[in-house]
Amino acid sequence: MVEQRTDKGGEARATAWSVPTGRRTDEWSESLVLIGKHRDRAAFTRFFRHFAPLIKSFALAGSSLSASHADELVQEVMLKVWQKAEGFNPEKAAASTWVYTIARNCRTDMFRRLQKFDTPLAADDLNIDVEEEEPFAVLHTRRGSDRVRELMGDLPPDQAQILAKVYMEGKSHSEAAAELDLPLGTVKSRVRLAIQKLQVQMDRQ
Amino acid sequence: MVMHHPSVDFLTAHAAGILPVAQSACVSAHLTYCEKCRRSNAQLQAIGGVFFEQLAPTPVSESVLDNVLARLDEPEPLHFADTASVARAEDSLPGVLRRIINGDFSQLVWKKVTRSLSISHLNTGDTHYEFALYRIGAGGRIPEHDHGGSEMTLVLEGGFSDGQGTYHPGDFVYRKNTDIHAPVAIDGEDCICLAVLDAPLKFTGWQYRWMNPFLQLRAG
Ligand SMILES: [Zn+2]
Numbered sequence: 001m002v003e004q005r006t007d008k009g010g011e012a013r014a015t016a017w018s019v020p021t022g023r024r025t026d027e028w029s030e031s032l033v034l035i036g037k038h039r040d041r042a043a044f045t046r047f048f049r050h051f052a053p054l055i056k057s058f059a060l061a062g063s064s065l066s067a068s069h070a071d072e073l074v075q076e077v078m079l080k081v082w083q084k085a086e087g088f089n090p091e092k093a094a095a096s097t098w099v100y101t102i103a104r105n106c107r108t109d110m111f112r113r114l115q116k117f118d119t120p121l122a123a124d125d126l127n128i129d130v131e132e133e134e135p136f137a138v139l140h141t142r143r144g145s146d147r148v149r150e151l152m153g154d155l156p157p158d159q160a161q162i163l164a165k166v167y168m169e170g171k172s173h174s175e176a177a178a179e180l181d182l183p184l185g186t187v188k189s190r191v192r193l194a195i196q197k198l199q200v201q202m203d204r205q
Numbered sequence: 206m207v208m209h210h211p212s213v214d215f216l217t218a219h220a221a222g223i224l225p226v227a228q229s230a231c232v233s234a235h236l237t238y239c240e241k242c243r244r245s246n247a248q249l250q251a252i253g254g255v256f257f258e259q260l261a262p263t264p265v266s267e268s269v270l271d272n273v274l275a276r277l278d279e280p281e282p283l284h285f286a287d288t289a290s291v292a293r294a295e296d297s298l299p300g301v302l303r304r305i306i307n308g309d310f311s312q313l314v315w316k317k318v319t320r321s322l323s324i325s326h327l328n329t330g331d332t333h334y335e336f337a338l339y340r341i342g343a344g345g346r347i348p349e350h351d352h353g354g355s356e357m358t359l360v361l362e363g364g365f366s367d368g369q370g371t372y373h374p375g376d377f378v379y380r381k382n383t384d385i386h387a388p389v390a391i392d393g394e395d396c397i398c399l400a401v402l403d404a405p406l407k408f409t410g411w412q413y414r415w416m417n418p419f420l421q422l423r424a425g
Contacts, residue, residue: 048270053262060263071269078273083281097254104222119226119330125304126229128236128243148251167221167253195217202248
């Protein structure tokens with residue numbers, strides 16, 4: 001089970017995850033822009049100290065990688081952060097989402113390498129970014145990102161728990177069903193319900 | 206205008222990175238055509254971003270930071286520089302297909318199956334799903350069939366109808382094993398589709414491991 005921050009009360013929600021309060025997220029977007037523009041190593045070091053421990057948790061979630069592979073993943077992801085920072089556009093994505101997609105892709109690729117699964121397609125190749133001119137940048141501005149966080153805080157714990165398994169542990173629906181001892185149909189419908197609820201709310205803003 | 210889209214289930218699995226590579230490539234190719242689904246994909250990734258930032262941090266040793274700082278000046282691998290992008294008028298192919306096809310459709314090896322159907326198999330490395338291009342001659346028909354497993358189809362050129370609808374470039378169709386259909390290409394132009402099918406079961410053990418990548422590593 002993914003360990004999530006539980007710094008806000010609410011016993012029921014603590015089993016899945018909770019919403020942190022008062023943390024500014026856009027400072028990381030700002031420092032990412034600095035890293036990209038000025039190749040600022042001090043800013044990168046601060047960025048590393050914040051995100052590396054999250055990347056490591058992501059690597060270890062669902063016991064998917066050993067501790068040494070997790071450190072290797074941290075290095076790979078942070079190097080890519082440095083290399084790709086110039087292309088980061090704070091209008092398009094929050095820093096945390098941007099780092100998440102890099103970490104997700106690196107974890108998938110590392111996993112396939114370890115399994116000797118040979119594919120000409122790196123996870124990056126499957127990533128289709130939104131276009132500059134597309135009119136939903138608002139979703140990704142600080143307010144948009146806060147809104148997603150807020151909406152997710154309102155999800156029933158049973159739905160949030162399954163979403164966390166899928167997103168953080170990389171579990172398929174059937175794996176999540178087996179681990180939670182639930183029928184596959186229940187897992188599928190909880191994921192679908194949660195996503196639909198979030199998307200409807202996001203579109204409404 | 207794209208009218209037929211992947212389900213929320215597929216889009217979520219794609220955004221969370223848990224879809225098998227062949228299916229994920231097909232969804233990715235759809236995204237290059239479809240603004241609506243790109244928007245959903247961005248939302249679904251933002252959900253991942255929120256889970257990610259709320260993980261309880263795991264301490265990372267200073268030596269890892271030192272290693273990274275020492276490697277910052279390494280030249281960037283070429284592969285990173287060129288990420289997939291949205292299909293533009295001048296591109297004949299979605300970015301993900303350009304990765305695995307050299308040149309254009311005419312340079313591929315096409316195997317003639319019936320008078321109006323040719324198939325070209327592409328390699329994604331996925332042992333569970335077959336990834337292929339289908340070319341149906343203008344006005345031609347694919348014999349009625351049901352699916353042993355599931356079938357994802359994405360129209361790349363031309364179009365086809367199958368009794369349930371008519372599909373044009375960018376349209377995404379998913380059929381499960383119980384659906385029977387007989388696609389007919391629209392007159393006047395060959396129809397080229399990307400099709401992702403469940404391959405016959407060959408290595409059950411291996412497939413199981415591949416379908417459950419994160420489970421497997423723990424077991425190993
Ligand atoms: Zn779509």
